Amino acid sequence: MEASSSEIQNNGVQYADGNPIPVTTQKEELAKTQASWATLVAGNKYASKGMTLTFIAPVIENGEKIVELQRAEVAKGTEKWNKAVILYVVGEDPSIGAIERFIASEWNFVSKPTIYYHNEGYFVIKLNTLEERNEVLYSGPYTLRRKPVIIKAWTPEFNFHEEVLKTIPVWVKLPNIPLNCWENETLSRIGSSLGIPIYADDCTSKVDHISYARILVEMDITQPLLDKVKLKDPERKLFEQIIAYEWKPMYCGVCLMLGHDCNKGQQQNAPRTQPQMIQQSPVKEIQKPPQQQRKKNAPRKEWKSLEQGVAEASSNQGPTAAANKGYEQGEDPLG
CATH class of the missing domain: 3.30.70 (Alpha-Beta Plaits)
Structure with a gap:
């Protein structure tokens, strides 16, 4: 049986009409791609501060890519975080500064830890020793701004919604x-x-x-x-x-x-039966006495000058005033 004009041998070389043609393997293509991107970021000061990553092929099972985690690698990462605790304040969303002040006040027996904030609303506090972590866990309970503080040890299987919000x-x-x-x-x-x-x-x-x-x-x-x-x-x-x-x-x-x-809030806000109001007769307005009414409507008195007052007093003299006048003229008022 004759071979076709183009075939691939086991050594990875393709032949066309008897002439060898080199075949570029997937690894070689990937290496070229990595080299090109590496050249792109070469000399970048921000890239030099990060970690260099390499391609590790996933495992194909039933046509699906699966990433296999290695025990030694995971254990290395777990070692970095096994001194950490999860901190969550119920009904409050404090800042990192507020947590720093809380730790300085309540955990004055530990060295300064590293604080991380997760956008789901909780903090990861990375302590320095297991002894400090245990002392923090076994102390308390704590409150922050009169709100309960939940503290749990970090575990590799930690799930915020399953653990902090349900099991505490x-x-x-x-x-x-x-x-x-x-x-x-x-x-x-x-x-x-x-x-x-x-x-x-x-x-x-x-x-x-x-x-x-x-x-x-x-x-x-x-x-x-x-x-x-x-x-x-x-x-x-x-x-x-x-x-x-x-x-x-x-x-x-x-x-x-x-x-x-x-549910409790709905019970407290449920409409209550209003007590039946007792109808009352309308209150009548109290009328002021006529005398007070006349005083209110009476014309205001006018001010008089001193001369007018003296003239009226002399024209309206009574018996006593006449007697006084006669006494002043030398007459005996008694007769």
Whole structure:
């Protein structure tokens, strides 16, 4: 069987009419493209500050490109961020400057961290050591401008909408819990009935006070939060343990957001039944007495000069005035 006038041999060389023609491979074409772009940005001061990237071919599975991440590379990136925490302020959108002031005031036990803002409304705080991160996580609760502050450890699987807006750490008090229930395992069992127990505070761990135990539990706030749980002691006796929240988060099932509840707002704004008004007879206007009316309508008196007043007084003299006049002329007024 004769070969066609044009065929490709295994060595990557194409033959046409017996004459070899070099074939440009995909890698060579890609190398030329990279070289041309590299020449384009060569000497650019901004390009020199960034990272140089290289082409790594994706894997083709069922006709679809799939990028395979390498364990060592991902572990290297995780190492950079495992000291970070996620910070979110409920109902507030503070600036980086406000977060810096908050950290300087509330986290004065840590070295200055690096703050990153995500446009979904939360911050990533990159601390310097794991010890600082743990101390931040186990302190609190915190508020900023009277708004609750949610703090969570960063994880590679972190998803803001699934974790911060639905599953958050909440400090819980267990008032009057029996003293023989303060062990690590027992508190973990009680916390597991609420969510995922994380931590018992220092006073609880050292039993510095016995009025209540205080534990940090990661809870799904999309579900109703329990106010009490039932415990069964080794003697099979049941009793209830009250659950008290230092801050009880509010979740809106309509907006799927943390910090408010539209259903409660609608109940508060619902129209109320107005009480029926009692009809009253119209109030009559009180008429002023006639005397006051006459005084109001009386003509105003005119001012008179001193001479006019003296002349009127002399023409209207009474008996007393006449007697005084006669006395002045030497006559006896009594006769």
